[in-house]
Each structure stands twice: as structure tokens, then as C-alpha cells.
Amino acid sequence: MLPSSSETIAETRAAVASARSAGKRIGFVPTMGALHAGHASLIRAARLDSDFTVVSIFVNPTQFGPNEDFTRYPRTLAADRELCGAVGTDLIFSPTVPEMYPPTSRTIVEVPALQDVLCGRARPGHFRGVATVVLKLLEIVRPDVAVFGQKDAQQALVIRRMVADLNVPVTIRVHPTVRESDGLAMSSRNRYLDPTQRLHATCLHRALVAAENLVANGERSIVALQSTLAGIIQGTPGAQLDYAEIRDADTLDVMTALDRPALVALAVYFGSTRLIDNTLLNF
Numbered sequence: 001m002l003p004s005s006s007e008t009i010a011e012t013r014a015a016v017a018s019a020r021s022a023g024k025r026i027g028f029v030p031t032m033g034a035l036h037a038g039h040a041s042l043i044r045a046a047r048l049d050s051d052f053t054v055v056s057i058f059v060n061p062t063q064f065g066p067n068e069d070f071t072r073y074p075r076t077l078a079a080d081r082e083l084c085g086a087v088g089t090d091l092i093f094s095p096t097v098p099e100m101y102p103p104t105s106r107t108i109v110e111v112p113a114l115q116d117v118l119c120g121r122a123r124p125g126h127f128r129g130v131a132t133v134v135l136k137l138l139e140i141v142r143p144d145v146a147v148f149g150q151k152d153a154q155q156a157l158v159i160r161r162m163v164a165d166l167n168v169p170v171t172i173r174v175h176p177t178v179r180e181s182d183g184l185a186m187s188s189r190n191r192y193l194d195p196t197q198r199l200h201a202t203c204l205h206r207a208l209v210a211a212e213n214l215v216a217n218g219e220r221s222i223v224a225l226q227s228t229l230a231g232i233i234q235g236t237p238g239a240q241l242d243y244a245e246i247r248d249a250d251t252l253d254v255m256t257a258l259d260r261p262a263l264v265a266l267a268v269y270f271g272s273t274r275l276i277d278n279t280l281l282n283f
């Protein structure tokens with residue numbers, strides 16, 4: 001069965017208020033659509049922890065830079081509705097741009113430091129757009145729990161920090177990355193890859209596994225690990241390294257020694273398609 005859907009903030013608030021007054025716990029998965037099995041697993045996780053699951057589908061213009069893929073970002077609403085229905089979504093909120101950003105809108109949300117490193121360096125303004133739209137969506141849906149993917153590890157950290165700093169009453173859950181059978185992390189942008197690029201795109205996962213194996217065998221040098229990651233990416237045809245970094249898993253501070261939980265994060269271009277992936281090293 002297809003879920004109910006709403007394009008307006010008022011209708012969404014009314015539907016959620018009625019579920020809440022029936023005693024239901026509200027789960028929320030914000031997305032930009034072009035849904036795949038990774039999103040399906042986030043929705044299932046939200047469902048397990050709630051009685052009424054809302055999925056937002058909104059390609060948020062403020063998180064795209066001027067030369068990024070906002071206009072060509074895949075918009076597949078009919079297929080997205082089917083997927084949402086198949087995994088038991090109760091309500092889809094798919095607002096228009098003016099509904100979310102009327103011309104009078106001015107306020108932005110910034111999470112300094114966390115937003116400026118890793119992906120924030122190549123995508124200035126990206127996390128400001130993400131934080132702003134996620135705060136607005138949380139304020140519209142007012143969920144008890146919201147679920148995000150670990151693939152976007154920096155985004156999850158920015159959102160956790162924002163929610164804690166602004167006392168937003170929601171539990172944030174971060175769900176493991178879902179991968180294709182050859183290890184490539186699922187992403188709506190994978191569909192931009194041509195067959196050769198798709199073949200070589202497994203280098204991100206291979207590099208992360210190589211780093212994990214080195215650490216399991218006792219390697220503790222950040223420099224050595226980063227250089228292994230970079231070497232694997234740079235040795236892959238068509239791959240252009242943006243960054244290969246190991247940083248503190250909570251603060252994203254630079255680490256000089258591998259002595260606490262660390263995030264190993266990669267961003268790699270194949271042509272104009274930018275792929276990211278990461279793994280956590282826990283000690």
C-alpha cells in the first residue's frame with residue numbers, strides 16, 4: 001500500500017499531531033529521494049523504534065554548491081513512494097522549495113569546526129545547508145527518533161552536535177552503511193557512474209578494509225595508514241583523491257596517534273561524481 005503523502009508543513013504537522021494524540025511514537029527519516037536499499041534499511045530501523053514513520057523527500061537546494069549537481073540530482077518520486085510503501089512508511093512529506101524556503105527566509109544554522117573539515121573543505125556551505133534543513137524538518141515533524149546513515153558520518157556528527165547544542169528533543173540514531181555485494185557503499189550518486197567507473201569505485205571500500213587490516217595487525221601510525229589509503233585510491237584508474245584522513249570519531253580533530261576512537265574517511269572523484277565512504281576504528 002502506498003503511504004499517505006503531504007506537500008505542506010501544515011498537513012504534515014496535522015497528520016503527525018493526530019498520530020501522536022493516538023499515543024504513537026514518531027520515527028523520522030529525512031532523505032533527498034532517489035531511494036535505495038540503504039534508505040530502506042534506515043526506514044526499517046525507524047519503524048522498529050516507532051509506531052508512525054515519516055519519510056521526508058526534499059532535494060535541499062541550500063546544501064548544494066553553485067557548481068554541484070542540484071539540477072541533475074535524480075528525482076524519482078513515484079519509485080520512492082513504492083519503496084516507502086514496501087517498507088511500511090506511514091507518511092511521506094515531499095515539500096516544494098518555496099514551502100521550505102519562502103522568499104522571506106533568512107535564518108541559517110552553522111556548526112563551526114565540524115562543518116569546515118573533510119567534506120566541508122571541498123563543499124563550503126554544504127553542512128550549513130544540511131543543518132538548516134534538518135533543524136527545520138525536525139521542527140516540522142517533531143519526531144521522537146530520527147535515523148541517519150553512517151555513510152554520511154560527518155553529517156551525522158554535525159546533526160548530533162546541533163541537536164545537543166540547541167536542546168532539540170529528539171533521539172538521533174545512526175545506522176550502519178549498506179553496501180553492494182562488491183563493497184561499494186550504496187548512494188544515490190552511484191547511478192552517475194559509467195560501467196568502468198562503477199567497477200573501479202570499489203577502491204574506496206578496498207582502501208578502508210586495507211586500513212582496518214593494518215590496524216588489526218598492530219599498525220598505529222596515522223601517517224602510514226593515510227598513505228596506504230591514498231596509495232590504493234591513487235593507484236585506481238579514473239579515481240581522483242579528494243581526501244583520505246583519520247580523525248577523532250567525535251570531534252573530527254586531527255589525531256597524532258591512534259589512541260582513541262577514530263573515523264577513517266575518504267572522498268574520491270570519478271569524473272564529476274564525488275563518492276564518500278568511511279569506517280570507524282574503535283579501541
Ligand code: PAF
Nearest residue numbers: 030031032060130133152
Ligand atoms: O543525507 C541526506 O540525504 C541529506 O543530507 C538530508 C539529511 C536529507 C538533508 O537534506
